[in-house]
Every structure is written in C-alpha cells, then in structure tokens.
Amino acid sequence: MTPETENRIGGWRRLVEEDLVETLEDGAAIAPPLHDAMRHAVVSGGKRMRPLLVLASCHAGGGLAENAIPAATAVELVHAYSLVHDDLPAMDDDVLRRGFPTVHAKYGEALGILAGDALQTLAFETLAARAPDPAVAVEQVEILAVASGRLGMAGGQALDILCDDGSADLRTVEKIHRSKTGALLAACFRLGAAASRCDVATASRLFDAGRSLGLAFQIHDDVLDLTQPSEQLGKTAGKDRDTSKATWPAVAGLDVAKRDAIRLADSAFSTLEPLGRAADPLLALARGVVSRTK
Amino acid sequence: MTPETENRIGGWRRLVEEDLVETLEDGAAIAPPLHDAMRHAVVSGGKRMRPLLVLASCHAGGGLAENAIPAATAVELVHAYSLVHDDLPAMDDDVLRRGFPTVHAKYGEALGILAGDALQTLAFETLAARAPDPAVAVEQVEILAVASGRLGMAGGQALDILCDDGSADLRTVEKIHRSKTGALLAACFRLGAAASRCDVATASRLFDAGRSLGLAFQIHDDVLDLTQPSEQLGKTAGKDRDTSKATWPAVAGLDVAKRDAIRLADSAFSTLEPLGRAADPLLALARGVVSRTK
Numbered sequence: 001m002t003p004e005t006e007n008r009i010g011g012w013r014r015l016v017e018e019d020l021v022e023t024l025e026d027g028a029a030i031a032p033p034l035h036d037a038m039r040h041a042v043v044s045g046g047k048r049m050r051p052l053l054v055l056a057s058c059h060a061g062g063g064l065a066e067n068a069i070p071a072a073t074a075v076e077l078v079h080a081y082s083l084v085h086d087d088l089p090a091m092d093d094d095v096l097r098r099g100f101p102t103v104h105a106k107y108g109e110a111l112g113i114l115a116g117d118a119l120q121t122l123a124f125e126t127l128a129a130r131a132p133d134p135a136v137a138v139e140q141v142e143i144l145a146v147a148s149g150r151l152g153m154a155g156g157q158a159l160d161i162l163c164d165d166g167s168a169d170l171r172t173v174e175k176i177h178r179s180k181t182g183a184l185l186a187a188c189f190r191l192g193a194a195a196s197r198c199d200v201a202t203a204s205r206l207f208d209a210g211r212s213l214g215l216a217f218q219i220h221d222d223v224l225d226l227t228q229p230s231e232q233l234g235k236t237a238g239k240d241r242d243t244s245k246a247t248w249p250a251v252a253g254l255d256v257a258k259r260d261a262i263r264l265a266d267s268a269f270s271t272l273e274p275l276g277r278a279a280d281p282l283l284a285l286a287r288g289v290v291s292r293t294k
Numbered sequence: 295m296t297p298e299t300e301n302r303i304g305g306w307r308r309l310v311e312e313d314l315v316e317t318l319e320d321g322a323a324i325a326p327p328l329h330d331a332m333r334h335a336v337v338s339g340g341k342r343m344r345p346l347l348v349l350a351s352c353h354a355g356g357g358l359a360e361n362a363i364p365a366a367t368a369v370e371l372v373h374a375y376s377l378v379h380d381d382l383p384a385m386d387d388d389v390l391r392r393g394f395p396t397v398h399a400k401y402g403e404a405l406g407i408l409a410g411d412a413l414q415t416l417a418f419e420t421l422a423a424r425a426p427d428p429a430v431a432v433e434q435v436e437i438l439a440v441a442s443g444r445l446g447m448a449g450g451q452a453l454d455i456l457c458d459d460g461s462a463d464l465r466t467v468e469k470i471h472r473s474k475t476g477a478l479l480a481a482c483f484r485l486g487a488a489a490s491r492c493d494v495a496t497a498s499r500l501f502d503a504g505r506s507l508g509l510a511f512q513i514h515d516d517v518l519d520l521t522q523p524s525e526q527l528g529k530t531a532g533k534d535r536d537t538s539k540a541t542w543p544a545v546a547g548l549d550v551a552k553r554d555a556i557r558l559a560d561s562a563f564s565t566l567e568p569l570g571r572a573a574d575p576l577l578a579l580a581r582g583v584v585s586r587t588k
Contacts, residue, residue: 120414134428149412149419150328154412175324
C-alpha cells in the first residue's frame, strides 16, 4: 500500500468512526439503556471493513467518498444488528465478542433483541434522511434491504441454522456463504457505486468484484477458523468444526478452500484493475479482506 | 357507516390482503422455512387496521388510495415483526396469538428472531422498490423508520420493559404509549398523506389526528384489558395488571382512562371533519379504533 493510499484510508476511517458516534448520539432518548446497548454494539471495536469498502467503491467510481458516508454508516449498523442477534442465546449463544461482553450478556436478552431491531431501523433512517438525493437514497435502501433480508443475510443465516447437521454439500455451502455474509459485503460495492453515480460499465465492474470478494471473504473466514489459534482470532477457534457448521473446508477440504479463496479474490482484483488509480484504495482494502489473519 | 364507505373499505381490505400475500411470495427462496415463518406472522389473521388507515389517509388527502398500497403493506410488515419479537420468550413469552401458535412456538426461537428481522427489512424494501416515485419513497422510509425505531416503537417497548415494576407515573405512561404503539399508528396517517401529495395544511390535519388517535388507541387497549373477558380479547385478560405493566388505568384510574380515550378520539375526529367527505372512510376507521371490543 502506498503512503498516499494509507493516508486516504486512515482519513476515511476517522470519518466513519466520527459518523457512527454522531449517528448513535442520544437526542431525545425515550429509553437511555436502549441507546447504550446500541452504542455498545457498534462502538466497541470492529475493523470497519464494510464502511471503508463503501467509501472506497464510491471513490473508485469517481465520486466524492464523503457522499457515501451515510451508506457507510448504514451498512455498519446492519452488520452490528446482525452480530447482536447472532450472539443471542437462541442463536450462537455467545457472551463475548472482541473481548467485550455481548449486548445481551451486558443488557439482558430483551434489550439485546430490541437493540438489534433498532439498529436495523436506524440504518434505513440514516439512508433516507441523509443520502445526498432522493434517487440515490431509494436505490441504496433497496440495495441494503435486498442484501440483508430474506434473500440475503437473514435468509443465509436461516439456511445456515437449518444445515448445521453436517449434511450440506458444496452448492449449499456456496448458497449460505453468498447470502449470509457475501451479500452484505457485495452490497458495500453497490452502495458506493450508487453514491458515485458512475456509469453502468463501472458499476458493473464494482458489482462483479464485490460478488467475488464476498464469497472469498467467507471462505477465508472458514479457513482462519481452522488454522488460527483462538488468541489470534479473538474468538473460539475450531468452533465451526465442533458444531458441524457448513463450511468450505468441511466439504471441499482445507487446501481447496485456500485455493478457492485466492482464485476468487484474484478475480475481484483483476475486475477492478481497469478502473485505474481511483481503485487503488479499494484494491488495498480488498487485499486486506483476504489476507487478514483474524 | 354509509354503505358506500363500507364498500370502499371492503375493497381496500381485499387489496391489502392480496398485496400482503404477493409481497410474501417465495420467489427464489434461500431458506423456505424462513418464508413460511414470515407468512405465518402476517397472514394468520389481524384486523389490518394500520394498512387501512394508510389507504384512508391517502384518500382523505385527495390521493388515489392504490398509490398508498406499498406503504400500507410496509406498515403491516413492521407491525407483524414487532409482534413476532414481542412474543419471544425473552420478551412477553407468548405461545398463542389470535388462537394460533406464535412464530417462535411453531418454528423455534432462532427462526422467530430471523423472521422478525426479515419482516422489518422487507418493509423498507417494499417502500423503496414499489413506492410511486423516489421523493415519496424516501419520505415514507424516513416516516416509517422514525416511528418504529429507537425514538418510536422500539424505544417505547424498551421503556415499557424498564418500567414494569409498577413505578411509572402518568407522564411516563404517556411517553410509553405515544412511542410504543402511538407512533406507528400516527405514522399510518403520515404515510397516507405522503402518498397523496396533499397540501401542507391537509397533511398537518392528518398528522395531528393520527397523533391523538394513536394515544387514544392504546388507552382504549388498556381499558379493554381490564374490562373484557379473555374469550372476547383472544388473549389473556387482566395480564397488564397481573404483570404490573405501566397502563393508563393503573395510574389514572379506569374512569379517567375511559374519558381520556374518548376525549382524544373526539379531538382526532374534529380535526378530520374539515376535510369533508374524502375523510369519511378515515373517520369510520378511526371510530372503529376506539370502539372495538377486542
């Protein structure tokens, strides 16, 4: 990564953090503990990978990254809501995330459910109230809703739960990965493209790259679960295997999984290359997505 | 109610039911049981009071009621999601609703959480993908998000949970009622007004009437809980009192509660009257909201 790209991404990261804090400010809170729980879900760490991909995609499409800030915040709120609900006792039943108590562990299960619900709502409010113009806002609401709903993240999470008996084949695992995590990651590219108002050919490149990277991301995640120690991951390693989760290494083998992640990521990189220097930050972030060790 | 008004509302009711069924069709379902759970939450009964208020408000504003169908469907999806999550073991822990098993009782708690989540997402997708034009869609997304989020329904539900020790005063009960149920009911009037593109004075009448009726609705609901037998309500009567819930009769007395509901409803009716015959269906529905016996 060149120092220029690194600086640019660093500046974006600060903008994202500031905007998340502002978006989660209390205002005229009806139930302050709900707001505390929502903030706890969002501001206690996280790599901000998705918001940065939104800003970098907007930049790659020739737009001003700042125009994509509402979308960047919205996608992080949806990601946060999904983690809060995934951690609930009826789902993954996790009491720790990134070394902090999970929302329901700290605030109780009822506030955990409600904080997740309200984070999702706030994502759509943020897009509608703050996107630069109505046509872009509507497009972004639809992109985010499709990616995170019954045919995207929520659908994939449901399929994942229904397939935790170790019976899934590779086609099913691909379906789970593309929907459960891939769709929201791909949506980051689409949200950025929408904010940039780029031409159709550029948008199409960004869509394709996002789709490939989304799947590569989750396969890489499966590989990390098997190959990294718990201390490195900040969560229990090998949990996928121990719970018979439908993962790429489980059905295709670890070596094939590693190769597939690299192949898909390379495909994303070469799709982005014709966009030239404007795509440098996006390429750097995309490389980070599949080279991270936690 | 005149036969003309009755016919009109009957026609709208059929449109709403049809649109809900279509909106919840499978398409390329990733996880069919999730779709089943979502349908179970929406299509097993319900008075469709909120969608009908949306259509009638659009009509009262001089618009074509059909233009408000996406908003009518969206508000019912949000209402349904809130019931699914309210019924969860960590919240009200109900296994029956309208004589049917609740979603989590039938599909398990994990799918209950996810079905609620995906119903909320589908509400915003419906507005963005189907509202007649971008400016109206964006306005409606914001109205629905504000009414149902941390400063509306979810916030009110959180405050209600935090106040279930019988310590709430009337000001707090008003805050709970206005946010937990009143905000979404008032949003129906706003969503209809937005779809009708009526002038500011008419919109303002609709907003004010919705706000008064929203509070009247919940006070009336509190009164019904105390005065109607379980068989009539289709749920356990007297549950509010037995669980020390913050209700209007509990803090103001039953007689005052009855009077306040009538006073607020009358205020809504007289606010609507200057809108003339276009407001007839809305007035008929509004009267039904506070004269219902279940």
